[in-house]
Amino acid sequence: MVLSKTRRFAALLLIALAIFAPWAAKADGNKPRRIVSLNLCADELVLRLADRERIAAVTWLSRDPNNTNVVDLAADVPINHGLAEEIVPLDPDLVIAGTHTTRTAVALLKRAGFPLIELGVPRTLDEVRVQIRTVANAVGEPERGERLIADMDIRLAALPRVAPGKRLRALVLNPNGFTAGADSLVDKIITAAGLENLAPRLGVGNYGHVPLETVVTSRPDVLILNDRRDGPPSLATVLLQHPALAGLADHAVLAVLPARLWNCGGPGVIEAIERLSRIASRSTSARAGE
């Protein structure tokens, strides 16, 4: 995979940050003991990489099995709602936040001098790997990070290869009619699964809206619905149950992918890739049999 210059720079910056961060340089006995995560995606990495007794709090979002792949690990960890008032009394020696969430709390905790790292939103699988290493180093568990990455790579290598000319065309439909374009991790997930993302042809850059009419007439072979069927009622998800999409079933495979697998650029995306890859091979062989 070819990284663009800015991406490579960002990746190097993240690695440098992880290496030179003071808490990462601590001796083994000095691993952070009161880790707080302020972000759903950071939750998963912290819960997978650090021992339970060293985690002081994760977000309340990780208690919902629809949101996260690690609800079991989060079950007995105290929760926070991303408010600085909740975090300060925990006296954390490492705070992990997202670059786009809980900005007020992050600014306050920085001012108060708590050690804090911020995680961006990965747009490639390489950036996912970099992020896992960053968090693994920060929590003082670099070997566990490498094991997690190695496991991802083994599973990726086991997937069947599909030649670019033989790929089925896929389109992602998120609640509210949004789809993911070329500049997104979801695009990399689709490509890694041996499918071709239709969204760039519809002029979608990173994340954009597509009218249902365009969804139907763009003739996708696989329509990937990001769905929470048992979630609370919302207009955003009612859209995914529109009769026009049900009518597409004669023309395309409707694949429902749980949001928790690809909400975050974490290890969960591998399961998303595997599921899509199975759907792709099934429909390719079904077509060959016609």
Next chain:
Amino acid sequence: MMSEISATRTAARAPALSYGALVILLAAVVVVLLAASLSIGYAPLDLQKAITDAIAGKSTLEAIVLMELRLPRAALGGLVGFSLGMSGAAMQGLMRNPLAEPGIIGVSGAAAFGAVTSFYFGLAGAASLALPFGGIAGAFLATLLLFALAGRGVGTMTLILAGVAINSFTGALTSLALNLSPNPYAVSEIVFWLMGSFADRSLPYVWLVLPLMLTGWGLLLASGPALDGLTLGEDTAKSLGFDLKRLRFQLVGGAALAVGSSVAVTGAIGFVGLVVPHLLRPLVGHRPGRLLLVSGFGGAILTLAADISVRLLPIRPELKLGVVTAIIGAPFLFRLIYRLRGAE
């Protein structure tokens, strides 16, 4: 219904166009706009093939786009516009005030609150009757409250203030309900309920609200003769044999059915009930009974045209419909207030 109304008509002040010709003309424009709404969309569509396939019952992509996406959108545009236009005319007749419009006086806002409550707290599935009933209950309560507060020809100021109170109260309650609902999209969905949109609505919604709207229209049209009588004053209307209590209940109920079920499926679209009766009133000789039917068609025309324009404007995701109707309607409101200012 039509003949019943026509029977009460004798020589009206003769506008340039006779009442019958006006109705036929407006209905023809509605038909043209419905056809335009079906043929305009986001994807190029072979309309002929789509119609042939749809009639043959083949679910080709063309047929899906036509039947599942464009048809419900056009149908709701017509139905909701008709409901809002006619309800505006009826409320103006009932309160004898040209500013009585479902959006301005808070009836649409209350309907949105009713629909939101039943939708987000699991009372209504994707398309069940609880949704329009929530909207109708909200609209009914707000209309009753308004009538108690500001009914029967009180000053415009009182009516508008009552509307401001109901609007801000129900708007706050709608936001509150959405904030309390366990729904990650709540913030963006507040906009839908407050501004309205026909985007990506489906055919089941049409079947859901059609009988309720038709009942509402029937109630409103049936009160036409009494509304005409009411222009002569309450005592004269009574002496002409009109039961005013029944009339009020009929109008409040009819408007609540029409507005409530509209708002429940498309959100609150403002100003249609203000602009349309205002423009058409001189054409029917200022008779509130005659204004009902023509305002219905006029409302359908305005709403369909606005909905076609949001699809033609190069803004994505498309504008909410209420934005367009407000841009058209707000200047009318200013003008009306400016003129009424001198009268009070």
